[in-house]
Amino acid sequence: MIALDNVTLTYPGRTGPVTALAGTTLHVRRGEFAAVVGPSGCGKSTLMKLVTGLIRPTSGTVAVEGKPVTGPVKLAGMAFQNANLLPWRTVLANVMLPLEIVPPYRQRFSRDKAAFQDKAMALLNVVGLGAFADRFPWEMSGGMQQRASLCRALIHEPALLMLDEPFAALDAFTREELWCVLRDLWQKLGFTVILVTHDLREAGFLADTIHVMSARPGRIVETRAVDFARPRDLDVCYTPDFTQLVHELRGRIAEARQAA
Amino acid sequence: MKLSAEDIAPVAFTVGLFVIWEAACRLFRIDTFILPAPTDIFAAMGKYWWPLLKNSFVTLWTTMAGFTIAVVFGIALGMVVGWSRTIYRGLYPVMIGFNSVPKVAVVPILIMWFGIGEIPAILTAFLISFFPIVVNVATGLATTEPELEDVLRALGASKLDIMRKVGIPRTGPYLFGALKVGITLAFVGAVVSETIGANAGVGHLMVQAGSNFQMPLVFAGLVALAVEGILMYAIFAAFERRMVAWAFRSSTGAGG
Numbered sequence A: 001m002i003a004l005d006n007v008t009l010t011y012p013g014r015t016g017p018v019t020a021l022a023g024t025t026l027h028v029r030r031g032e033f034a035a036v037v038g039p040s041g042c043g044k045s046t047l048m049k050l051v052t053g054l055i056r057p058t059s060g061t062v063a064v065e066g067k068p069v070t071g072p073v074k075l076a077g078m079a080f081q082n083a084n085l086l087p088w089r090t091v092l093a094n095v096m097l098p099l100e101i102v103p104p105y106r107q108r109f110s111r112d113k114a115a116f117q118d119k120a121m122a123l124l125n126v127v128g129l130g131a132f133a134d135r136f137p138w139e140m141s142g143g144m145q146q147r148a149s150l151c152r153a154l155i156h157e158p159a160l161l162m163l164d165e166p167f168a169a170l171d172a173f174t175r176e177e178l179w180c181v182l183r184d185l186w187q188k189l190g191f192t193v194i195l196v197t198h199d200l201r202e203a204g205f206l207a208d209t210i211h212v213m214s215a216r217p218g219r220i221v222e223t224r225a226v227d228f229a230r231p232r233d234l235d236v237c238y239t240p241d242f243t244q245l246v247h248e249l250r251g252r253i254a255e256a257r258q259a260a
Numbered sequence B: 001m002k003l004s005a006e007d008i009a010p011v012a013f014t015v016g017l018f019v020i021w022e023a024a025c026r027l028f029r030i031d032t033f034i035l036p037a038p039t040d041i042f043a044a045m046g047k048y049w050w051p052l053l054k055n056s057f058v059t060l061w062t063t064m065a066g067f068t069i070a071v072v073f074g075i076a077l078g079m080v081v082g083w084s085r086t087i088y089r090g091l092y093p094v095m096i097g098f099n100s101v102p103k104v105a106v107v108p109i110l111i112m113w114f115g116i117g118e119i120p121a122i123l124t125a126f127l128i129s130f131f132p133i134v135v136n137v138a139t140g141l142a143t144t145e146p147e148l149e150d151v152l153r154a155l156g157a158s159k160l161d162i163m164r165k166v167g168i169p170r171t172g173p174y175l176f177g178a179l180k181v182g183i184t185l186a187f188v189g190a191v192v193s194e195t196i197g198a199n200a201g202v203g204h205l206m207v208q209a210g211s212n213f214q215m216p217l218v219f220a221g222l223v224a225l226a227v228e229g230i231l232m233y234a235i236f237a238a239f240e241r242r243m244v245a246w247a248f249r250s251s252t253g254a255g256g
Helices: A044-051 A091-100 A113-126 A142-154 A172-189 A200-206 A234-238 A240-259 B005-027 B038-047 B049-083 B085-100 B107-114 B118-142 B146-154 B159-196 B202-211 B215-243
Strands: A002-013 A016-028 A033-037 A059-064 A076-079 A160-164 A192-197 A209-213 A220-225
Touching: A002 A044, A016 A033, A016 A044, A016 A209, A016 A220, A033 A200, A044 A059, A044 A160, A044 A192, A076 A142, A076 B146, A091 A113, A091 A142, A113 A142, A113 A172, A142 A160, A142 A172, A172 A200, A172 A234, A192 A200, A200 A234, A200 A240, A209 A240, A220 A240, A234 A240, B005 B038, B038 B049, B038 B215, B049 B085, B049 B118, B049 B159, B049 B202, B049 B215, B085 B118, B107 B118, B107 B159, B118 B159, B146 B159, B159 B202, B159 B215, B202 B215
Parallel strands: A033 A192, A033 A209, A076 A160, A160 A192
Antiparallel strands: A002 A016, A002 A059, A209 A220
């Protein structure tokens, strides 16, 4: 579904041109849960912007659904480390924001508002925020805000969900809770995910495939299939195989950092 | 409800100021022509209540007229400036230069153009108060979180969509903050213009009273101005709290 072939991205920095990505090749199948891990500053977020068409590569090709990306792809939902909810909107109204923008929902928004509200409520119920729909974001904890942010990213039923370290700012318990929320949503709705993270356990628990990136200029140095049986339980994180996986990934990243 | 020290403080400080003033005037036997005591001022206010009220009303309406123009013009220009970086870069020095010119210096020109009357006062109020509105609206728009913009652009939102859904609501607290400051500035502008050349308004009244050596009346005019200023500020502050309550989120909330 997503294909980056030999992508290089250079942009003018303050002290001369910066090469964020050099010859990156990455393929993600439809419905796959892909994780991209790597040392900080390796261009993981740049990768996300390339896939969604927010920036164009200097060379190489980016294609989504077989078509080259020439502008914002319009089918992606995104969530970041900061929930970025609008403080003047209630949680429900925040979640409904994409429906006011994405066609064909936007044309029907005022007519089908009630139906859309039900849709948003259903999604909020899945992530356990049903009772908080009328709250304002600033009345909620970071974990709750992040749940709402996930709902906002998914309300328009995108084929692709892009996550840029969405759980990085949360405490360990909340993070694991949200892993399960994301796992359940993915299993229920079947979208394609690209999760950028520096948490190897997060990648191991959630992903089908883990791509390891090198330090800047970033490129994919290793791709690993993760074949723990689904549906996965948090207990999988405490099996020897899992520990082994995380350990090996850690080794690869340490190498990638050294190489820089 | 029990009143706390914090609730009483504004009244206590105001009353205290007048008491000290009164005491100082009596103690040092300060001449009424130099500094009238509060009791003299209040007496003058009682005696001349009708001219004070009439002229206060003139000042009020010229202020509001100028301010209304400033709000409309300021929001429009602020949006244009906040919309495009090129326009922002181009207009900014012009606006800074314009704002640096003391408006007192412009009033004689306005009087030359429009004659003695209310128009120079309205225009001065407008000129002096539109700048903070432009700057604040533009700042509100220009500081939209880039990640939020990415989220919306990845959905295929146009620049206009982002402006409508995020930029404009986000500007609210900046705008209302600017209105609060702007209204007092507009008031200053109107009064300045009235003192230089007008045939009505509190500024005009004070100049006339001054040339007749009616110092208590001059000070009564000052008090009238202060009261009017506080009221207008309070109205816009209350307005702000109502319109953008979300910007005053409580620090005790669970937010992160």
